[in-house]
Amino acid sequence: DIQMTQSPSSLSASVGDRVTITCRASQYISNFLNWYQQKPGKAPKVLIYAASSLHSGVPSRFNGSGSGTDFTLTISSLHPEDFATYFCQQSYSTPYSFGQGTKLQIK
Amino acid sequence: QVQLQESGPGLVKPSGTLSLTCTVSGDSINSYNWWTWVRQPPGKGLEWIGEIYHYGGPNYNPSLKSRVTISMDESKNQFSLQLISVTAADTAVYYCAKLLRPVNVYDFWGQGTLVTVSS
Numbered sequence: 001d002i003q004m005t006q007s008p009s010s011l012s013a014s015v016g017d018r019v020t021i022t023c024r025a026s027q028y029i030s031n032f033l034n035w036y037q038q039k040p041g042k043a044p045k046v047l048i049y050a051a052s053s054l055h056s057g058v059p060s061r062f063n064g065s066g067s068g069t070d071f072t073l074t075i076s077s078l079h080p081e082d083f084a085t086y087f088c089q090q091s092y093s094t095p096y097s098f099g100q101g102t103k104l105q106i107k
Numbered sequence: 108q109v110q111l112q113e114s115g116p117g118l119v120k121p122s123g124t125l126s127l128t129c130t131v132s133g134d135s136i137n138s139y140n141w142w143t144w145v146r147q148p149p150g151k152g153l154e155w156i157g158e159i160y161h162y163g164g165p166n167y168n169p170s171l172k173s174r175v176t177i178s179m180d181e182s183k184n185q186f187s188l189q190l191i192s193v194t195a196a197d198t199a200v201y202y203c204a205k206l207l208r209p210v211n212v213y214d215f216w217g218q219g220t221l222v223t224v225s226s
Contacts, residue, residue, distance in 0.1 A: 001169065007108075032211055034211075034212045034213070036213075042219075043202055043217065043218055043219050044153065044202075044213070044216060045216075046177040046212050046213060046214055048216075049207075049210050049211075049212035050210050050212070053210070054157075055212070055214070061213045063225035087152065087153055089153075089213075091211030091212065093209075094155075094158070094168075094172075095155045095157075095166075095167075095169065096143075096155045096211075097154040097155060098152055098155070099155070100116070100152045101152050101153075105147075
């Protein structure tokens with residue numbers, strides 16, 4: 001099975017800050033990497049698919065990059081509604097595993 | 108707009124069977140998409156349980172394979188999850204989701220349902 005390792009596990013930042021979250025796969029996954037945002041009591045919502053493609057309706061301040069085993073999610077300028085938990089997920093081979101999550105908190 | 112809705116008991120006794128159904132609207136489960144179950148224990152991360160497809164599958168997480176069954180009822184546009192021999196470790200919010208092919212991303216999710224395993 002492919003293991004996904006996210007860092008950091010938590011992050012404190014302010015509105016307007018630029019933040020980066022990283023995700024590393026235990027083996028090659030090409031660009032089959034997705035990023036989701038989850039708010040308390042809600043289902044995850046997709047932000048980025050195929051490593052760098054912005055899902056419909058997602059603000060352009062979200063950017064994904066990477067290929068192979070190393071990936072990043074960058075939020076260029078934090079808005080108040082961005083404080084949430086973020087998960088990466090590989091969809092290269094089943095079981096489609098998730099990272100452990102990064103909780104983004106207000107500083 | 109595709110919508111998914113989980114339903115089933117919120118409380119299951121230890122050693123019992125967890126049974127959930129996901130009702131899909133706005134899309135046919137006979138389409139070229141995979142239909143998936145994911146769970147999230149309280150305060151923890153997401154775990155992929157398994158998936159099913161009209162033209163193939165099901166595929167299961169090896170960690171649960173001996174206890175899980177996913178099936179489809181095309182006449183009702185539903186798919187279901189059955190997990191046997193449950194313990195407290197199976198307490199979680201269970202989500203159903205649609206995997207969009209070929210980009211392999213979960214673009215629609217149910218709201219989730221909390222299942223507690225307790226006597």
